[in-house]
Amino acid sequence: MNFIRKQVDVLKKPFLKGGKLEMLYPAFNAFETMLFVPDHTTSKGSHIRDGVDLKRTMITVIIALLPALFYGIYNTGYQYFIQTGLDFTFLDAVLHGAYKIFPMIAVSYAVGLAIEFAFAVYRNHPVNEGYLVTGLLIPMIMPIDMPLWMLAISVVFAVLIAKEAFGGTGMNILNPALTARAFAFFAYPTFMSGDKVWVSEASNVDAISGETILGALAANGDVTYSSLNMFMGAIPGSVAETSVFFVLIGALILISTGVGSWRIIISGILGASLVGVLFNFWGANSLMSFDWYNHLLVGGFAFGIVFMATDPVSAAQTTKGKWIYGFLVGVFCILIRVFNPAYPEGVMLAILLMNVFAPLIDHYVIEANVSKRRKRWASIKLKTS
Amino acid sequence: MSKDISIKNGANLYLKGLASKELEVAKKSLTYAINPDNFFSLVPRMLVKEGDKVSKGQPIFHDKNDETIKIVSPVSGKVKEIRRGAKRKILYVIIKAEGDDVIKFDIPELQKITKEQIIELLSESGSLAYIRQRPYNIIAKTNKLPKSIFVSTHSTAPFDVDYDFLMSNRVDDLQTGIDIMSAIIDKPINFSITHKKDSGFKNLNNVEIYNIKGVHPSGNESFQINKIDPLNFGETIWVIKPEDLSNIGAFFRTGVFSSSRTVAISGDSLKSPKYYSTVIGASISSLINSDDMNDIKNYRFINGDPLSGSKVEYSEFLGFYNNSLSVIEEGNQYRMLGWLPFMYNSVPSFSKTSFSWLLGGAKKVNTNLNGEERAIVVTGEMEKYFPMDIFPMQLIKACMRGDIEKMESLGIYEVIPEDFGLVDFSCTSKIEAQEIIKSGIEIMLKEVG
Numbered sequence: 161m162n163f164i165r166k167q168v169d170v171l172k173k174p175f176l177k178g179g180k181l182e183m184l185y186p187a188f189n190a191f192e193t194m195l196f197v198p199d200h201t202t203s204k205g206s207h208i209r210d211g212v213d214l215k216r217t218m219i220t221v222i223i224a225l226l227p228a229l230f231y232g233i234y235n236t237g238y239q240y241f242i243q244t245g246l247d248f249t250f251l252d253a254v255l256h257g258a259y260k261i262f263p264m265i266a267v268s269y270a271v272g273l274a275i276e277f278a279f280a281v282y283r284n285h286p287v288n289e290g291y292l293v294t295g296l297l298i299p300m301i302m303p304i305d306m307p308l309w310m311l312a313i314s315v316v317f318a319v320l321i322a323k324e325a326f327g328g329t330g331m332n333i334l335n336p337a338l339t340a341r342a343f344a345f346f347a348y349p350t351f352m353s354g355d356k357v358w359v360s361e362a363s364n365v366d367a368i369s370g371e372t373i374l375g376a377l378a379a380n381g382d383v384t385y386s387s388l389n390m391f392m393g394a395i396p397g398s399v400a401e402t403s404v405f406f407v408l409i410g411a412l413i414l415i416s417t418g419v420g421s422w423r424i425i426i427s428g429i430l431g432a433s434l435v436g437v438l439f440n441f442w443g444a445n446s447l448m449s450f451d452w453y454n455h456l457l458v459g460g461f462a463f464g465i466v467f468m469a470t471d472p473v474s475a476a477q478t479t480k481g482k483w484i485y486g487f488l489v490g491v492f493c494i495l496i497r498v499f500n501p502a503y504p505e506g507v508m509l510a511i512l513l514m515n516v517f518a519p520l521i522d523h524y525v526i527e528a529n530v531s532k533r534r535k536r537w538a539s540i541k542l543k544t545s
Numbered sequence: 546m547s548k549d550i551s552i553k554n555g556a557n558l559y560l561k562g563l564a565s566k567e568l569e570v571a572k573k574s575l576t577y578a579i580n581p582d583n584f585f586s587l588v589p590r591m592l593v594k595e596g597d598k599v600s601k602g603q604p605i606f607h608d609k610n611d612e613t614i615k616i617v618s619p620v621s622g623k624v625k626e627i628r629r630g631a632k633r634k635i636l637y638v639i640i641k642a643e644g645d646d647v648i649k650f651d652i653p654e655l656q657k658i659t660k661e662q663i664i665e666l667l668s669e670s671g672s673l674a675y676i677r678q679r680p681y682n683i684i685a686k687t688n689k690l691p692k693s694i695f696v697s698t699h700s701t702a703p704f705d706v707d708y709d710f711l712m713s714n715r716v717d718d719l720q721t722g723i724d725i726m727s728a729i730i731d732k733p734i735n736f737s738i739t740h741k742k743d744s745g746f747k748n749l750n751n752v753e754i755y756n757i758k759g760v761h762p763s764g765n766e767s768f769q770i771n772k773i774d775p776l777n778f779g780e781t782i783w784v785i786k787p788e789d790l791s792n793i794g795a796f797f798r799t800g801v802f803s804s805s806r807t808v809a810i811s812g813d814s815l816k817s818p819k820y821y822s823t824v825i826g827a828s829i830s831s832l833i834n835s836d837d838m839n840d841i842k843n844y845r846f847i848n849g850d851p852l853s854g855s856k857v858e859y860s861e862f863l864g865f866y867n868n869s870l871s872v873i874e875e876g877n878q879y880r881m882l883g884w885l886p887f888m889y890n891s892v893p894s895f896s897k898t899s900f901s902w903l904l905g906g907a908k909k910v911n912t913n914l915n916g917e918e919r920a921i922v923v924t925g926e927m928e929k930y931f932p933m934d935i936f937p938m939q940l941i942k943a944c945m946r947g948d949i950e951k952m953e954s955l956g957i958y959e960v961i962p963e964d965f966g967l968v969d970f971s972c973t974s975k976i977e978a979q980e981i982i983k984s985g986i987e988i989m990l991k992e993v994g
Contacts, residue, residue: 164881165879165881194884195882196880196881197880197881197884197913197915197916198879198916198917199879199913200877200913200914200917201877201911201913201914202912202913202914204980205853205965205966205969205977205978205979205980206851206852206853206966206967206970206979207847207851207852207854207873207912208703208852208893208912210893210895210896210915210971210972211892211893211894211896211901212894212898212899212971213884213916213919213973213975214916214922214923214973214974215884216884216896216899216916216973217898217922217973219885219886223886286917288919288920288922289919290922328920329919329920330919330920330921331920417896417897417898418896419923421924472922472924472925473922475924477938478936479925479928526955529955530954530955532934533954534954536775536777537777537778540779
């Protein structure tokens with residue numbers, strides 16, 4: 161460790177104040193702090209600090225994403241081989257999936273981090289770890305056959321418009337990963353919906369087609385998958401959203417480490433269930449009569465509510481606000497699915513919509529606290545006067 | 546009659562090296578010093594010059610804005626040095642102890658003493674400095690009497706003292722202090738003790754006893770006030786530390802300013818951390834023998850507890866108010882891949898991203914920041930360590946912006962920087978909450994007063 165530290169210290173010299181590469185210090189700092197927690201000691205405030213930092217928090221989210229990602233890799237290959245009818249082994253499926261997904265992840269990280277580093281250098285502030293999560297989320301919520309250049313443009317849009325334009329990580333209104341998806345959804349609709357995008361190579365090989373369950377329902381089609389299929393995730397869909405089981409493992413990691421808000425997840429599920437049940441009674445179209453519990457299993461609902469709605473920056477920030485926010489995400493998700501067949505995937509739009517309303521929810525929660533205090537003040541004034 | 550008060554949320558942080566309950570008389574310090582920074586927002590106007598002889602209890606400076614606020618010499622001696630820093634700011638008034646001249650006041654019979662006489666004597670003797678006023682935690686202003694007075698012996702901060710032990714031989718002075726202070730407000734003072742603790746304080750008179758049930762920061766008076774008698778706009782509350790109240794009592798008994806200080810010295814690098822009885826402003830070197838520690842430079846000395854105390858050098862002096870002196874190892878080392886979850890579990894952490902919470906027992910700490918400062922990302926975390934009817938993060942943001950109206954409506958009057966010690970500690974983004982709140986309070990003092 162000492163040897164590596166010494167090498168880093170030598171490398172660091174030109175980046176320090178007065179060095180030739182001083183300007184690039186934030187970029188160097190990002191790599192250095194990845195390798196070592198810095199030797200900074202407290203100078204103001206509390207003299208001792210918790211071992212947790214944003215890096216640890218963000219890495220925990222990435223760990224929580226890995227089960228869903230690994231299953232997504234396998235399922236990509238599995239869907240491809242099932243459709244083509246070729247013989248395959250577990251390894252074949254994984255290799256096919258990895259071959260398709262790793263380039264997406266590489267592009268997402270390369271493009272996004274390049275912009276983040278450029279802004280860090282330009283603003284002379286340290287590189288924030290937020291993109292480590294966003295950069296992995298973006299390929300996980302895209303259709304598998306999305307051309308890499310489209311992915312790159314979506315990433316650019318998300319990082320520039322949804323994040324840096326507002327002042328960087330911590331200041332954004334919208335969840336950047338979902339913004340990337342929404343951008344792609346409206347900019348390249350043919351690559352984002354229909355029956356030719358969800359299974360690997362479907363757009364190139366005629367024999368392959370695969371509709372998502374929600375797509376089929378919106379077109380008043382039949383669902384051939386069982387609830388167990390939907391839960392385990394051997395169905396077509398965006399890369400890593402299909403398996404509720406593996407998403408729940410991620411949820412368990414997020415909740416047990418306290419990194420993700422269990423309030424948002426629980427209230428989201430409650431909201432969606434409630435509306436789902438109500439529509440089951442109404443039952444005017446096939447999406448309405450689709451069993452409420454299946455609504456929770458299909459599409460991106462589980463993935464969205466666990467990994468996207470819980471993004472602390474774009475969600476409501478107060479405890480009460482989180483309950484309301486999560487609940488409304490669930491409600492709107494099902495509403496959008498049922499009432500707008502053009503957008504069978506409601507969860508993305510529901511979360512983005514609630515992202516916009518989250519500050520308003522917080523405002524009212526805080527105002528309630530403020531008016532309680534003011535009332536107390538006023539009652540004292542009355543007594544004394 | 547006592548009332549039970551439960552303050553939920555927060556966490557206790559047990560550190561290695563807590564002072565054991567043994568009291569030793571500290572060796573005599575050669576010099577004593579007063580640091581004007583100990584008195585929040587006070588601007589000192591010197592009343593003595595270098596070389597002047599001073600008696601114990603003689604004013605050495607007063608507040609430029611309020612001459613009734615006098616800071617007096619804790620010992621008799623000669624002004625050795627008025628140490629100044631940048632922009633001639635006074636860092637220390639250092640007094641070389643010699644002789645035993647004292648300033649003595651005539652105290653009227655305590656049964657017949659009037660409020661005006663008490664206030665006059667408090668101010669003239671310098672004992673007023675022991676009383677601090679909410680909002681803002683400044684030395685109490687006597688032009689407006691408080692609606693209540695709070696004393697807390699429920700101590701919860703890491704390395705905090707056990708007041709039952711510390712005060713065991715000063716109960717008489719404490720009772721006199723209580724009688725005097727309750728005479729000012731014509732009612733008992735609010736006195737809090739730890740829930741279910743067999744405390745000798747239960748037998749005090751002229752007090753309303755509150756049994757406080759809760760972990761840190763429930764020992765901070767702000768949280769107790771918020772539960773018991775919340776502070777409203779335009780009101781004031783006085784807060785006195787238990788030993789300071791004894792000092793006030795001692796003054797009214799003897800007529801001489803009392804500057805006794807019992808201090809618990811804690812730290813795992815010390816051979817035998819324990820309590821010492823000394824005098825306010827004593828030199829740190831009179832309390833800690835440098836030979837007992839292997840390398841003095843590797844340690845940080847803190848007047849107060851590690852969460853909210855202030856840093857001092859070994860060559861400097863004990864503060865005016867603190868009953869604890871903490872010694873913590875400096876943490877200026879790199880930790881390879883230290884940000885990985887569940888690595889380095891020996892670093893204390895409330896977060897479940899480390900197994901630290903599973904490992905019981907007292908923890909060893911150092912001053913490493915354990916990361917770098919970032920924008921606030923994680924939400925809901927500060928609320929866990931701020932058991933009050935206030936939104937800590939929103940208040941911090943209002944302070945950052947200097948938005949007076951927001952600060953006021955979000956409850957700035959009810960908090961002091963120390964209340965955010967645990968928020969500072971636990972913050973994932975390493976936000977300097979105490980500094981930010983302090984800057985907010987400074988703005989409020991200037992603009993609203």
